[in-house]
Amino acid sequence: MSDVPATHEDDGFEPLEILTLPLDAWHRAKGGRMVEFAGYHMPVQYEGIMAEHLWTRENAGLFDVSHMGQLSITGDNVATALEALMPAAIADAPMNKARYSLLLNDEGGVLDDLMLTPQAADRIYMVVNGATKYDDVAHMIEHLPDDVTLNMMEDHALLAVQGPKAVEAVARLVPGVEALTFMQAGAFEWNGHDLWISRSGYTGEDGVEMSVPAEAVEAFAEALVAQPEIKPIGLGARDSLRLEAGLPLYGHDLDPAITPVQADLGFALFKRRREAADFPGAARILAERENGPATKRVGLLVDGRQPVREGADVVDASGTVVGRVTSGGFAPSVGAPIAMAYVPLADAAPGTVVTLSQRGKAHRATVTAMPFVPHRYVRGVK
Incomplete structure (x- = not known):
């Protein structure tokens, strides 16, 4: 899952100015060329997109994706409530197993693509795209029952380390991550700070995504790039890597007029949900799945x-x-x-x-x- 800047109507949540990430000064000190992206100043490149792309494919790259929305959604019936908004099978999902899903409108169009992970029977961790996170929050608040609580984890940063040597390098700092498999997640610790780590990413490479307390992220980023395999990588290479991996970019390859079947994301339509036809736009989406879009x-x-x-x-x-x-x-x-x-x-x-x-x-x-x-x-x- 990746994202792209967009212009939204003011929904009460929209930032009114370009914001800075917790690592803003760190990126600049490392030579990052900063651009506006999804309402934030973000590094587009350090030493060059081509070099950073190839380094990630061969070694490991550190990506700051803290602009994305990290949400903690809680409630006794949180999984069932979220199933009313998307086609994932959440109620029977294994604990600590991340799933890719799609927030859908009533016509079956994609409002956002996202990752969700059950952390407990009454708690879901979710990552949504940065450019749409305030719209996503507004949509969910409108449609979720009152006994479900949604918190934006604005005191946490989000880092991704991607590449064939990523997990080996991260494991020196956070032992145990090497035992995770693709889309598996868990709680870890570094220097007294709690981390939430999943073996996932949006480059097509092996790697991890790590939720880190903002107060600790600069020290953690510095420890990561001290590993010889890891270099900081900007948005430019992140985009070329996901394109080579055939992964859609919200706001470009996905938007509210496009359905999951049109987008060739049929794997996100879980069997139980297809059989029940109980997600938004199900009639249209299932007809396209049967007859072709x-x-x-x-x-x-x-x-x-x-x-x-x-x-x-x-x-x-x-x-x-x-x-x-x-x-x-x-x-x-x-x-x-x-x-x-x-x-x-x-x-x-x-x-x-x-x-x-x-x-x-x-x-x-x-x-x-x-x-x-x-x-x-x-x-x-x-």
């Missing part, structure tokens, strides 16, 4: 060396616009431009050749299976 998110390999960016048109032989590119860029690990686009279902099969139009120039592209780079999640620990 009008359009579908696909991966594209673009001919040549020039990247095709978000907003480019997908056109048919007659020049009619039939789809749109939602993410695109040069893929350092692939060595070629790649993109994601929504195309008609008839054009969604791998191997289909399509034409992309960007600023009046035509680009040939081929629909391909995603991910572009194989995922390297650790689903079992030896």
Whole structure:
């Protein structure tokens, strides 16, 4: 799960100014070039996007994702209450097992994608996208029963360490994390501070995401980058890594007009929930699952060396616009431009050749299976 800046109506929660992360001064001292993102000053790069991308693929990168919303949701019937808003099977989810899900509107459109983890029978930990977190909170407060309490964990930062050497390096500081498997989480301790860590991330690589008390995060970040495998990595490489991994970016590849089936996120529709058809937009979503959606998110390999960016048109032989590119860029690990686009279902099969139009120039592209780079999640620990 990742996110992108967006403009919202004032819902009573929206920040009125660009905010700073707990690690703001630390990023600047490390040479981070800061940009506005999701209402915060955030580092887009340190030594360069290409170098940071490849370092993460080969070693381990430290990402500050503290702009994202960390929520603690409590109540005797919290799991059942949340099931009314999303298609995940939460009531029977194992403790400390993270699940990806989607906050849906009444038409089945995606309001946000998120991660949730049951920490106790009456408590769910949830991470939502930074650009939508205030809207998400407002939506949940409106729709959850009064006996469910939602707290934003604004006194906590969120760090991710990603890459094939990530867990080995983190385990030197936090012994025991190496025993976690993909999407498993647990409580840990570092220097007297409580941490919540899950073996997850949004790069396609192995790694962990760690909720850290804000008061301790600078010392913890410094201890992490003191490990020879770990370097700080900015938003630019985070985006190119998730694109290679075929992972959608909210606000680009996902929005309230797109359903889970159109987005090729059918795995998020759990069997029990499909059979009960008791989540928002179920009739539409299940009909699309049965009959196929009008359009579908696909991966594209673009001919040549020039990247095709978000907003480019997908056109048919007659020049009619039939789809749109939602993410695109040069893929350092692939060595070629790649993109994601929504195309008609008839054009969604791998191997289909399509034409992309960007600023009046035509680009040939081929629909391909995603991910572009194989995922390297650790689903079992030896």
